[in-house]
Amino acid sequence: MTPAVEFTDVHFAFDDHVVLRGISFSVPPGSMSILLGASGGGKSIILKLILGLFRPDSGTITVRGQRVDTMRERELLQLRADIGMVFQEMALFDSLTVAQNVGYRLFEESDMPVEQADARVAEILGFVGLGEYGERMPTELSGGQRRRVALARAMASNPSLLLLDDTTTGLDPLIANTVNDEIVKLRDLEGVTSLFVTHQIRDAHYIATHRAERVDGAVRIVEAGDTSAAGVRFLVLHEGQIHFEGSASALLGSADPYLKEYLYKTLPPW
Numbered sequence: 547m548t549p550a551v552e553f554t555d556v557h558f559a560f561d562d563h564v565v566l567r568g569i570s571f572s573v574p575p576g577s578m579s580i581l582l583g584a585s586g587g588g589k590s591i592i593l594k595l596i597l598g599l600f601r602p603d604s605g606t607i608t609v610r611g612q613r614v615d616t617m618r619e620r621e622l623l624q625l626r627a628d629i630g631m632v633f634q635e636m637a638l639f640d641s642l643t644v645a646q647n648v649g650y651r652l653f654e655e656s657d658m659p660v661e662q663a664d665a666r667v668a669e670i671l672g673f674v675g676l677g678e679y680g681e682r683m684p685t686e687l688s689g690g691q692r693r694r695v696a697l698a699r700a701m702a703s704n705p706s707l708l709l710l711d712d713t714t715t716g717l718d719p720l721i722a723n724t725v726n727d728e729i730v731k732l733r734d735l736e737g738v739t740s741l742f743v744t745h746q747i748r749d750a751h752y753i754a755t756h757r758a759e760r761v762d763g764a765v766r767i768v769e770a771g772d773t774s775a776a777g778v779r780f781l782v783l784h785e786g787q788i789h790f791e792g793s794a795s796a797l798l799g800s801a802d803p804y805l806k807e808y809l810y811k812t813l814p815p816w
């Protein structure tokens with residue numbers, strides 16, 4: 547199967563500030579990968595390289611088998627149309643309503659009939675629990691609600707690949723979990739491939755240990771028990787390299803000194 551995303555020996559620097567020192571990894575289609583690593587390590591750069599917003603100094607990057615590191619701007623625009631991205635900065639358009647934000651691509655960048663776009667926006671807002679909020683302005687929402695709007699916007703055009711940058715940082719644990727639940731639903735019910743950058747080990751662990759199921763038409767989030775059950779893969783970026791790649795249980799059980807220290811400092815004592 548062609549990987550959804552594949553990096554092969556990618557190097558990237560801003561002038562003499564080296565960020566990536568030859569990284570290779572792949573994201574299988576239909577999978578969820580969680581990318582962890584220290585602040586300033588290059589996680590957001592990796593997502594921006596996937597979108598072709600930056601170009602690597604060497605190495606190759608493919609999305610669904612297509613080379614993005616050498617792709618022309620026009621093809622990149624087409625490629626990005628099928629990628630949902632929640633940027634870390636999460637810029638919503640403050641002068642547009644929630645519904646206009648969520649449907650932006652559908653209204654502005656597709657030839658979808660307006661009624662159909664409206665219906666999709668209503669559906670997706672319901673999906674993130676904001677069905678009643680379409681006519682509000684972003685400034686009239688809480689931080690967690692704004693994040694859910696950003697997620698809804700990324701999902702609205704049914705992208706096959708979702709890139710999430712620090713979607714839950716700064717949220718209280720209950721609101722973070724409502725966002726996590728949406729991510730779990732997308733993975734398990736919609737089969738979306740995702741690459742999720744986070745600092746929140748707690749959220750990463752929650753996503754790796756829960757799954758969504760549909761029972762009598764209603765969606766439930768249940769504990770998967772075994773940490774490998776959801777099939778989530780972890781990648782840890784450290785000193786410009788992929789320092790670890792594996793399951794949640796392999797990560798938690800690792801004897802690697804850097805990982806032990808990193809997890810010790812970020813995990814509650816569980």
Ligand SMILES: Nc1ncnc2c1ncn2[C@@H]1O[C@H](COP(=O)(O)OP(=O)(O)OP(=O)(O)O)[C@@H](O)[C@H]1O
Pocket residue numbers: 560565583584585586587588589590591592634745
């Ligand atoms: N536009 C830019 N110009 C110059 N340096 C940059 C630019 N963007 C990022 N950097 C630098 O590249 C490095 C990697 O940045 P990046 O944003 O990928 O980090 P990150 O892993 O996402 O960190 P965080 O967890 O804090 O979001 C950092 O040292 C940062 O200062």
Ligand SMILES: [Mg+2]
Pocket residue numbers: 589590591634711
């Ligand atoms: Mg970042």
